[in-house]
Amino acid sequence: AQSVTQLDSQVPVFEEAPVELRCNYSSSVSVYLFWYVQYPNQGLQLLLKYLSGSTLVESINGFEAEFNKSQTSFHLRKPSVHISDTAEYFCAVSERASGTYKYIFGTGTRLKVLA
């Protein structure tokens, strides 16, 4: 079975500073990776995904993540964070079975942007 490790449970960072949220996954033949964001008292929203092709994927709000097969990582980065980026971020890997997919999530990283 696949697994996801998010080593940082909390990351405090000042506004306009860069940030990296780390994600490592267990190796598999075919890997599909996702980042989700969860704002307080809300469900999860898909931020970006890697299915195939370019190893660098971007979201519409300035986040990017790079798939690194040799290091089995999919770290999330943003060059300049805003207060509104304060949220919990979850890395996920998909696992195929019975003709469909389920998603396995990491334990999450709480990003707190400080003024």
Place this chain on the structure above:
Amino acid sequence: DAGVTQSPTHLIKTRGQQVTLRCSPKSGHDTVSWYQQALGQGPQFIFQYYEEEERQRGNFPDRFSGHQFPNYSSELNVNALLLGDSALYLCASSQRRGANYGYTFGSGTRLTVV
């Protein structure tokens, strides 16, 4: 276009009781998955329904059961509630065809067992 709708939003139950949570998937989606998110944890996969059948199941006891209706909506039932069942229960929908493009999540049902 409505996204995933879950009801109720909050629920308080007593240990030993039974509870039913409901989910309406996003329009055009036919697959529903349920997750349990305990406080401070990532979502844990409970089970997934497609064509009114349970297709996959996570490591949850038989007290957790579900159903999917012909209109693709779904219910999660939990019997003999334990204090440890207190969590945010998330419903996620997707299209089986192209299901690997990611889920759409609802806002969840916050269940508190006292």
